[in-house]
Amino acid sequence: QQQQQKKKRDDHDNGATIVVVRPSSFSYTSVMNAWSKSQQPDMAINAYNILQRMISDYENDGNESAQPDIVSVTAFLFACANMPIIRDGDDDDERQSNYERKREALRLAIQTFEDVNSNPKRYGGGGYGPNQYM
Numbered sequence: 001q002q003q004q005q006k007k008k009r010d011d012h013d014n015g016a017t018i019v020v021v022r023p024s025s026f027s028y029t030s031v032m033n034a035w036s037k038s039q040q041p042d043m044a045i046n047a048y049n050i051l052q053r054m055i056s057d058y059e060n061d062g063n064e065s066a067q068p069d070i071v072s073v074t075a076f077l078f079a080c081a082n083m084p085i086i087r088d089g090d091d092d093d094e095r096q097s098n099y100e101r102k103r104e105a106l107r108l109a110i111q112t113f114e115d116v117n118s119n120p121k122r123y124g125g126g127g128y129g130p131n132q133y134m
Contacts, residue, residue, distance in 0.1 A: 024065040028054040029072045036079035041098070044105035047079035051112070055122065069124045073116055080109040 028050055035047040051073070057066040083105050086098045116123050 022061075022063045022066065023054075023057065024063075025054070025067055025069060025072060028057075028066060028068075029075050032072065032075035032079060036075060036082055039082075039084050041084060041101055044076075044080045044083055044101070044108060047076045048108045048112070051076045059122070067124050068122065070116075073112060073123060076112060077109055080105040 032047040032050050035043045035050070040046070051068065054066050054068050054072060057063045058068065083102050084098070086095055086102075090098065
């Protein structure tokens with residue numbers, strides 16, 4: 001069940017109440033899941049951008065319902081792991097471009113994994129890596 005943070009404020013011009021609906025962790029994660037299944041060449045980068053927007057929304061804009069969690073991180077990592085396969089019929093430029101995107105996806109995955117372990121509270125937990133139980 002999706003929870004959406006609603007912030008009400010009075011409109012001083014006409015006394016109407018304005019309801020602001022903001023994205024939640026569930027909605028951000030759903031978009032990353034969609035990217036992870038898209039098979040688009042930039043799916044990992046797009047999922048990473050969503051994760052970064054989610055973090056910013058939580059940390060900078062105070063949207064408590066947008067706090068990333070392990071499910072969000074997993075959705076992003078899934079996008080990195082499922083980059084489109086390079087086919088034998090692809091020309092050299094396309095193959096090189098695919099390799100570069102895959103390298104970038106790996107770099108972003110490692111960077112995010114390290115961030116989860118160094119900033120566990122950002123992701124709502126106590127750490128998720130191999131050092132979690134040490």
